[in-house]
Amino acid sequence: MRINKYLASSGVASRRECDNLIRNKKVTINGQIAKLGAEVNDGDEVCVDGKTIALKKNEYYVLNKPKGYICSVSDDKGRKTVLDLMPENTGRIYPVGRLDYDSEGLIILTTDGELAQHLTHPSNNVPKTYLVKVEGKLTETDLNPIRSGIEIDGYITKKCKAHIVETNKEYTKAHITLYEGKNREVRKMFAAIGKDVMLLKRIKIGELSLRGLDRGKYRKLNKQEVDYLMSI
Numbered sequence: 273m274r275i276n277k278y279l280a281s282s283g284v285a286s287r288r289e290c291d292n293l294i295r296n297k298k299v300t301i302n303g304q305i306a307k308l309g310a311e312v313n314d315g316d317e318v319c320v321d322g323k324t325i326a327l328k329k330n331e332y333y334v335l336n337k338p339k340g341y342i343c344s345v346s347d348d349k350g351r352k353t354v355l356d357l358m359p360e361n362t363g364r365i366y367p368v369g370r371l372d373y374d375s376e377g378l379i380i381l382t383t384d385g386e387l388a389q390h391l392t393h394p395s396n397n398v399p400k401t402y403l404v405k406v407e408g409k410l411t412e413t414d415l416n417p418i419r420s421g422i423e424i425d426g427y428i429t430k431k432c433k434a435h436i437v438e439t440n441k442e443y444t445k446a447h448i449t450l451y452e453g454k455n456r457e458v459r460k461m462f463a464a465i466g467k468d469v470m471l472l473k474r475i476k477i478g479e480l481s482l483r484g485l486d487r488g489k490y491r492k493l494n495k496q497e498v499d500y501l502m503s504i
Contacts, residue, residue: 273327275299278312282325283364283383290385293320330384331363332493336485337379343367354379357488368392369400372456377402377474378482380493380501390502391477397451398504399478402458403437405471410444412436417465418448424460443470478504 273281279290279299291308293299299306300319312318318325337343341352345366354367358381368380368388382388391398415434422429433449448458459469475481480497493501 273312275301275306275310275312275318276308277386278318278327279320279325280385280389281330282327283330283366283385284320284325286385286389288389328363328383330387331365331382332384332387332498333358333362333365333381333490334480334482334485334493335379335381335490336482336487337371337376338487339374339376342373343370343379354381358490369453370455371474372459372472375472375474376487377472378477378480379474380477381490384498387498387502392453394452396504399449399451399476400453400474401447401449401476403445403471403473403475404448404458404462404469405443405445406462406467406469407443408467409439409441410436410446410467411439414465415446418461422461422464424457424464425454429454429457429461447475449476477501 275294276287276290279285280287284290294306294308297305298321301310301312302317335354335357337354341354341357344353345355347353358365363383365381365383366388368382369392371377371379380391390396412435419432419434421431430452432451434446436444436446438445450457458472462469478501480501485491
């Protein structure tokens with residue numbers, strides 16, 4: 273196994289970040305400074321900054337994040353994090369991507385830096401689908417600027433899919449599928465067409481859904497689901 277994959281699979285960091293550790297001579301194999309592309313064999317001792325890194329089985333979870341939690345391992349403001357919802361005996365898991373404090377829904381947590389990199393890198397165009405609830409009535413025509421790309425924060429968003437699933441005088445619910453993930457992007461897109469978001473919930477990554485998972489609950493992903501996420 274190549275050294276960067278070994279480190280990423282052990283939860284050290286993404287492959288790209290592991291490559292930087294190797295370039296900066298932070299990594300050794302059997303006491304020798306590792307080179308990019310080096311192979312790790314059974315019985316080899318791998319260290320980062322002198323600390324032995326053992327290859328371990330990665331952990332994968334899907335969580336239905338409630339409002340009032342941040343997607344981080346810690347918070348200097350003392351707010352609750354998604355790790356507070358996970359069992360204490362889990363490994364060094366990290367949330368993949370972000371859902372803001374007031375948003376809810378599907379978040380993946382894992383020790384696998386390679387999967388995290390795959391799901392979050394913009395070039396991979398991983399689809400993420402959200403349920404959005406806004407005040408008042410909205411038509412399919414109103415969604416056209418969002419579908420085609422709309423200017424927010426000085427840039428034009430990528431084209432996306434959007435359709436209305438429920439509407440009345442008081443509110444409208446829509447599904448929107450994005451292929452990028454900038455900070456508070458969905459909220460800003462709807463603000464650009466004059467609508468404040470009342471509820472924002474991520475319901476899918478690719479075709480992986482919450483499958484009836486209650487708010488605040490989690491489950492482990494199986495091998496087929498992990499393989500699928502790496503393939504999209």
